[in-house]
Amino acid sequence: GAGVSQSPSNKVTEKGKDVELRCDPISGHTALYWYRQSLGQGLEFLIYFQGNSAPDKSGLPSDRFSAERTGGSVSTLTIQRTQQEDSAVYLCASSLAGPWQFFGPGTRLTVL
Amino acid sequence: TQLLEQSPQFLSIQEGENLTVYCNSSSVFSSLQWYRQEPGEGPVLLVTVVTGGEVKKLKRLTFQFGDARKDSSLHITAAQPGDTGLYLCAGPRSDSGYALNFGKGTSLLVTP
Numbered sequence: 001g002a003g004v005s006q007s008p009s010n011k012v013t014e015k016g017k018d019v020e021l022r023c024d025p026i027s028g029h030t031a032l033y034w035y036r037q038s039l040g041q042g043l044e045f046l047i048y049f050q051g052n053s054a055p056d057k058s059g060l061p062s063d064r065f066s067a068e069r070t071g072g073s074v075s076t077l078t079i080q081r082t083q084q085e086d087s088a089v090y091l092c093a094s095s096l097a098g099p100w101q102f103f104g105p106g107t108r109l110t111v112l
Numbered sequence: 113t114q115l116l117e118q119s120p121q122f123l124s125i126q127e128g129e130n131l132t133v134y135c136n137s138s139s140v141f142s143s144l145q146w147y148r149q150e151p152g153e154g155p156v157l158l159v160t161v162v163t164g165g166e167v168k169k170l171k172r173l174t175f176q177f178g179d180a181r182k183d184s185s186l187h188i189t190a191a192q193p194g195d196t197g198l199y200l201c202a203g204p205r206s207d208s209g210y211a212l213n214f215g216k217g218t219s220l221l222v223t224p
Contacts, residue, residue, distance in 0.1 A: 004154070033211055042216035043155070043200065050209060059211070091154050099143065099210040103154030 002026065004104035006092050012110045013082055021077045021107045025094030032075050033101060034067055038088035046090075049075065082111045114139040116201055116215035124221045128190055133218040135201030136183045142204060144184045145212070146175055149198040191222045 005024040013019050025032050034046040045059035049069045060066070064082075069075040079086055089108050093101035119134050135144065143162045147155035159168050161177035161184060168175045172195075174187040188195055198219050202212040 031210060035212075035214075040216075043202075043212075043214035045205060045211045045213065048209060048211040056209065056211065093154070095210065099145065099204050099212065100157060100160065101210070101212065103147075103156070105152065105154050 004092055004094055004102055006090075006104040006107050008107060009105065010108045010110075012112065014112050015084060016081055018078065018080045019082055019109065021079075021090050021109070023075045023077070023092030023094075023104060025073065025075070025092070026096075026102055027073075029094035029096050029102075030072070031095045031097075031101075032069055033093040033095075034075070034077050035091045035093065036088045037091055037106070041088075043091070046077070079109075082109075084111050087111045114141065114203060114205070114213050116203060116213060118199075118201060118215035118218050120218060121216070122219050122221075124223070125191055127192055127222055127224050129222075130187065130189050131191060131220070132185055132187045133199055133220070134183065134185050135215055137203070138182065139203075140181050142181070144177060144181075145202045146184070146186055147200040147202060149200060149217070150196075155198075155200055188220075191220075193222045193224055196220055196222050 007022045030051045032049045037043045047067045048056040064080045067077045089106040091106045093103045095101045145160045146158045149155040164179045164181045166177045172189045198217045200217045202214045
């Protein structure tokens with residue numbers, strides 16, 4: 001497809017388990033962003049990749065969160081030892097230049 | 113972190129009515145963006161305002177950027193049920209390239 005895709009669309013896991021969320025950006029987009037959207041907190045920035053530069057991880061809430069971007073395209077967000085407060089919708093966005101970002105549909109994560 | 117406050121938080125109106133939602137900050141932004149998000153979807157960019165005092169129109173939607181570039185408003189004329197959604201304003205994080213800080217949004221419901 002032409003848009004940003006994310007998988008899975010829904011993920012239910014048990015507290016303490018690790019999860020991986022995947023993002024396929026729009027082809028050719030050099031920038032990729034991860035955000036988290038939860039009730040009461042709105043959309044929060046997590047991490048930002050731009051080309052081959054070191055990622056900006058300043059939004060990651062704890063060291064249980066990490067992300068990588070392979071080959072400048074697909075990105076995976078990993079949450080280790082999930083906690084109930086990690087339950088949220090995780091959104092990925094990509095952009096070619098400037099702040100104009102295109103968002104995927106998100107992955108809804110539920111930690112039981 | 114540059115905070116964006118949106119008001120009202122919720123708005124329920126009937127088809128045909130006019131409405132205005134607001135996005136305010138104590139910080140100056142180089143630009144502000146407005147997004148609309150529907151349930152189960154990622155945010156979709158509506159407009160970017162860049163110049164203080166700028167007014168942009170998108171069909172029945174009118175966006176204004178404050179003269180001091182600290183606030184913005186979105187006015188919808190003759191609202192329709194298709195306008196229902198979560199309206200988010202966002203501005204560039206001052207410390208992270210083009211990653212965005214989002215307001216918590218205004219949830220709009222337009223009933224026939």
